[in-house]
Amino acid sequence: MRKLGIYLVITLGAILLAPFVIDQLFFFFFLGKIPFTNISLPAILMVIFWAIIVPLAIILRKSLSALFWEFISIAGEIAQRRINRKIRYFTPNQKSELILLSIYLLSNMEKSEPYDEIESQKLAPSMT
Structure with missing residues (x-):
């Protein structure tokens, strides 16, 4: 359920940001212009970029997803x-x-030895 929520948030964010950044991304992917600048990359750099990014994305597709969810579980x-x-x-x-x-109860207990003689009770004078 959490995965679905995160996917929906990412999709909604992409839809909301698309009108502002789609042209910049288009210029970067096809013309080599760095987004939000006037700097254009040479063709050889774009070839190297695509030669590295595409296979890397294919290889790491599953591992990046697993790594992302591992970070989420660690944060949890x-x-x-x-x-x-x-x-x-x-x-x-x-x-x-x-x-x-x-400790309190033991310290407040009267100390008595088991072999102490028990004092004889004082009997009434008529009984002695």
């Missing part, structure tokens, strides 16, 4: 890590709270 992973880091810093560490609570 980085964004997800950032979100996870914010959540991790926002929530308190409950393990440390439990440790502190147990």
